[in-house]
């Protein structure tokens with residue numbers, strides 16, 4: 426069900442040469458001093474893929490199987506896609522499915538985290554919103570004891586006329602979030618985003634460089650058309666420019682007569698290599714990878730030898746004065 430790709434080690438992981446490039450350890454120390462995430466060493470995580478339907482009990486059962494697989498594979502965290510709990514066939518159904526954070530739906534997923542001793546990134550559920558006509562698209566991180574560790578409400582809403590695809594107007598029924606969110610976890614400092622947010626690199630740069638995110642979660646339900654054209658290149662671009670791991674859980678396949686998702690859940694490392702993907706881009710399942718977050722690991726090596734964070738800070742004086 427799962428396949429792992431361990432590409433060639435990138436050149437930046439080679440031992441320091443006489444070029445004077447900083448050792449990874451020094452780079453990590455500098456990064457930590459500059460507000461980077463806690464040093465959690467190497468940790469295995471799982472990215473999930475599924476075909477959510479309009480029955481919350483069925484989706485919970487599927488997510489339960491993925492959590493069991495992730496725990497059995499020795500993972501500290503499982504990342505689930507946007508709409509993991511529910512995909513209906515009308516906006517009215519999404520409104521009707523909405524629950525508060527303290528409702529029975531979240532209680533069931535919190536129990537799942539506790540049962541399997543896993544952190545869960547729950548990539549977007551229909552949360553009761555600010556008025557009866559609007560929900561929030563809410564990405565919740567739950568710790569391994571089942572406590573809510575972070576709540577991110579999707580900022581950029583997908584109001585798009587997809588060429589040769591659907592016209593989607595997410596903002597008709599969803600209110601935008603107004604706050605960027607990071608959270609420390611055993612899988613590093615996570616920067617939280619959702620789906621269409623992927624197209625807004627300023628959010629990712631903020632999470633990585635101003636907020637110290639080491640791992641960017643991009644749970645999605647991409648359309649087939651835009652996924653084929655843009656999904657992997659955008660994910661790899663965000664990983665490369667933020668020098669961070671990107672964990673992109675995905676909805677896949679046909680949900681109902683009107684809705685189909687692109688799939689292709691992947692994990693990308695800070696050098697831009699795809700280090701995990703499902704062997705079948707439309708299957709339900711997980712893929713796992715080890716994230717090297719410690720002082721001797723890949724993240725520190727990439728950031729240490731190509732110090733984009735510092736170069737950005739200096740460069741911004743020219744093109745975003747006062748920012």
Ligand SMILES: O=C(O)CNC(=O)[C@H](CS)NC(=O)CCC(=O)C(=O)O
Nearest residue numbers: 508583593595620621646647648651
């Ligand atoms: O509507 C729901 O039930 C939940 N929300 C979604 O599935 C959202 C809005 S329709 N989908 C995306 O953001 C796809 C983005 C995308 O495909 C792209 O950026 O190309």
